[in-house]
Amino acid sequence: MLNRKWYLLFAILAVMLSMTACSRRLRGGNTTTVSRLDTIKSRGKLVCGVSGQLPGFSFVKANGEYAGLDVDVCRAIAAAIFDDPKKVEYRNLNAKERFTAVQTGEVDILSRNTTWTFSRDTSTGMEFAPVVFYDGQGIMVRKNSNIKSLEDLKGKSVCTQTGTTNEQNLADQMRQRGISYKPIVFEDVNTVFTTYEQGRCEAITSDRSQLVSRRTTLSKPDEHTVLDLLISKEPLAPAVKNGDTKWFDVVKWTINALINAEELGVNSQNVNQLANSNNPEIKRLLGTEGDLGKAAGLSNDFVKRIIIHVGNYSEVYDRNLGKNSELKLERGKNKLWNPGGILFAPPFR
Template identity: 75%
Template sequence: MLKLKRGLSLLATLPLVFSLSACAGQIGGSGGSLLDTIKSRGKLICGVSGQLPGFSYVKSNGEYAGLDVDVCRAIAAAIFNDPNKVDFRNLNSKERFTALQTGEVDILSRNTTWSMSRDTSIGIKFTAVVFYDGQGIMVKKNSGIQKLEDLKGKSICIGTGTTNEQNLTDQMRQRGVNYKPLVFEDANTVFATYEQGRCEGVTADRSQLVSRRTTLSKPDDHVVLETVLSKEPLTPAVVNGDSKWFDMVRWTIFALINAEELGVNSQNVGQLANSNNPEVKRLLGTEGNLGKGMGLTNDFVVHIIKNVGNYGEIYERNLGKNSELKLERGPNKLWNQGGILYAPPFR
């Protein structure tokens, strides 16, 4: 009987083994890196929200736009010298990790918070922070609600599969405030339910609340409370176990940040290729072989900045003064300008 049980246990594990083997084949393609697969395919497949102005949304002309979108375009530019070689897949908060794990998308660039449990237990790896955020709550201006304690006994709309659920629970428990959570899978449903008045408040990352407020029928009737419930470092993620692809994505993001710090932008990148500054020379590939070390051309950063711009340019057109949102950069300023945005050096 003991031998039979052991045999059944072994058989039970076989589907999982085969499933993981299939995923590994999708990820690397015959043991190689996903980067090589993407090069052969001729395009990047990027998982985004598609419903969040400023981060990822579809404009009236059918084009995708936003910070998360531009991160993927920067990666495509680094690989192909063409930012348009990207297919975007809209994913809700519940399905996003499965899509990455199974190889449906190559990268998840979808306003996703880097947390320990996500980084260590579900087979994905976070690359580099592209936006430092915090969770907040939005309410109607005429509600009289000014702090979390004012939401006692009231209903709050929230998206399932997000860090926002646990954060809100923790904060309300700490304050001894009972509330009624209304949880939905789809972000559009979350905010539609709030606008219909079925909940007195709605919680999400503060940047998301500011973004979503612009889509409401009367944006000026709503306010985001000053209270910040949590730290939310928003970070693109890739599947675990492929260091070549992980490095390529991470250093593309670092290139955007370092380019801004060194004053390299889409307007002057052509001229600065002849710079005497050794840091600029290494960044732009006129000195050293940093690009080839990742399986790219040495001037891959030139392709990125020429086609997409540096981090500051990306921020300003999508979230900052040149956008509808006009979000102050705050902690997303460079480290030497009062923020915490920082990237390792190119050397």
């Protein structure tokens, strides 16, 4: 009888240990599990999901090269891993297919002007990295339409893209105000803007930055205006597949590096000189002190690589969206926290 009791006890313990090990593997806790980071290193390039159709965020220039803030996030990650920002393959994804591409492993990262929401964070099998652009949803109309508020849209047609937060946000705002309107939705963002430009809808709604960006591509941009109102919060952030802490850490701390570098005054012009700084924060950031990079599976100077090849957040913003770009977008909320914005990153220590 005693032997049978010990046998049952050992059997139960074996099952419990097996379940614990399985749980750890599912959570990415097993150190023997191959991380996406290891796969990327073996492959020799990063596969990045982008829009490819949004000037300022991700688009293809006349010379065939990708550019934009979302693109620079991917370039920064490639610089951190390979010391080469060109080791990126870009995949254009529409709003409907973008999450599936992450879930199936078609792309390593989604860097595609995507809003971080509760449901997306908890039900799509994705983890969202730090916000790279704080936005809000707006409305664009023709200047001669006399539309100046949501109330003026009563009975009018509004174009938007299905599968986005924009569609639901507009519906919520109009229902709250008791305003009836005619939604006209399409999966393809180009079709949405073409339909608006052809006059088949009287207004168009999207993230305000997208409206400002796409207005520049209209045949007569001066005939259109983006209303001075916001109907939602749209924190735009990259995302990766759940369950891979090692890879997620690389993405998180690449973005944090861009922000911290700006805060510490480190940019692509002075990074080599500041590598010899006496400031301990800068020394840790640039890898001349400590082993922070090694702990993330990267070289200790991975931030220095990023800044040399891509610049800090300010340089990325100004080049793609701000004063050195065609869009000339004010930074607003996207300023660092200390001069009045809400951009903030955990410290390198």
